[in-house]
Amino acid sequence: MNKVGEVSNLKVPALGRGVALLEAVAREPGLGFTGIQERLGMPKSSTHHLISTMCELGLIKRRSLGGYGLGLRLFELAGIANESNDLQRDAMPILRDFAKRVQLTCHLGVLEQNEAVYLARVEGARDIIVKSHVGQRFPVNCSALGKSLIAWMPPELLDIVIASLAFEKRMPKTVMSAAGLRLQLADVRRRGWAIDDEEQAPNCRCIAAPIRDRDGMVIAAISAVGTLEQVEDKRFDALAAQVMAAANAISESVYCTSADITKPPKSRAAKSREKGR
Template sequence: MSQTVDRALTILPLLAEGPADLGQVADRLGVHKSTALRLLRTLHEHGLVFRQSDQRYRLGARLFALAQEAVEHLDVREIAHPHLLALNDRCGHTVHLAVYEEGEVVYIDKVESRYPVRMYSRIGKPVAITVAAVAKLLIADFPEGERRVIAEKLDYPTYTSRSTPNAAAFLKELVQVREQGWATDLGGHEESINCVGAPIRGADGRVVAAMSVSAPNVVVTAEELLTLLPLVRRTAEAISREYSGKAPIKEASS
């Protein structure tokens, strides 16, 4: 990256902290005021910074418009899919991606397991919201009042003896999921199917999607599936970093 571009980009996070005058910008960049002024004028011409009446500079409206446009065009499925494939390649189990839309939790991607046993889940199909790990992760992120409203409107079918019985139990589990940052469905929807999931977060820290790994008891036990939790969480974190535009974590050199 050229020195000029690098310096210009350094100005933006500085102004994100609040308005700054020419001297403050020059000091942060370690350059003469004339150099800082040229950079600020260029950014101003493109609407990325704005010069206030007190001669201080702040971020410009054009920058916020670009950010909003970028967010609106982000496709979490497109970003997540290669990571889901890699996870499936490592563990061999079914991998799902889901989002919350208009009162339902819907699968938007699925990578099938490598073994003959198949799950009935389908892309575009709503999940069993009171028991599914992805649903718990998505709803747990809502503020307490919204979680309560959602929980009290739901029906609580008894899919199995391990299904969530009522709103009080659901809300209690959501608190636990919110605190620990992961969720499970251990035979709550189907006695023979277990699932572990983790949240995918946007730049603001809010949960935008949830992913999970599912497997039948005939392939792995619930305890064996839970050993994959660190891998599932690392995958979700990698997707989150890419989705939110954050730099990847560098592996420590040996």
């Protein structure tokens, strides 16, 4: 959402323009007035009033080096949101312990439309730090986290997600077709874990596994990412087992479940039959 035309159908278009401004500044810290106006496609006077209002509310601020950045009020709200997120709160001790044991950067993420979004990040080895941040988004087709989040989707929902993907070529190994992605997802379901082998960024490998709720539905995933040297071929099986164990531990802690992640969730009809026995 970054053009006026995209928010005109909202019940409160002005709020949509405010969100579009926040997204523009978040993606390009230091973006100036002209850049904001171009990204939003708004008249100069309207852009000026919007920026002034957002600054007064503390949602954006002028940067000392020029342009605009996110305001402290947003970080305050983000902190409150994090504290109220049961999944993130309960998963963090397990994620921290896991990152310490595998000495890799680890993430907790969820699905939003056709993107994987990081909810939490924990650094492992201090000598090699993988660049990432909370709130970062990736297309599901080129991230291990994303593949874990969609692999066990009901077929009709999976079709919708795959149809919405742009399949942009980020790296030479990035999967570039729906057919190719479906083959990868079949492997994910068979193994119980997903991999990103330099599909998102150079010299980076990532292994991810899903977190399930009481009904066996995938509602989040965790991942461990490192350099090719850190995540070498001979480490795959052991690391994958550790990722799945940590994901299962979070499922047990948050949702009191330890479902076999290689099996699809039960359908509503199946659940009804079980209740009737």
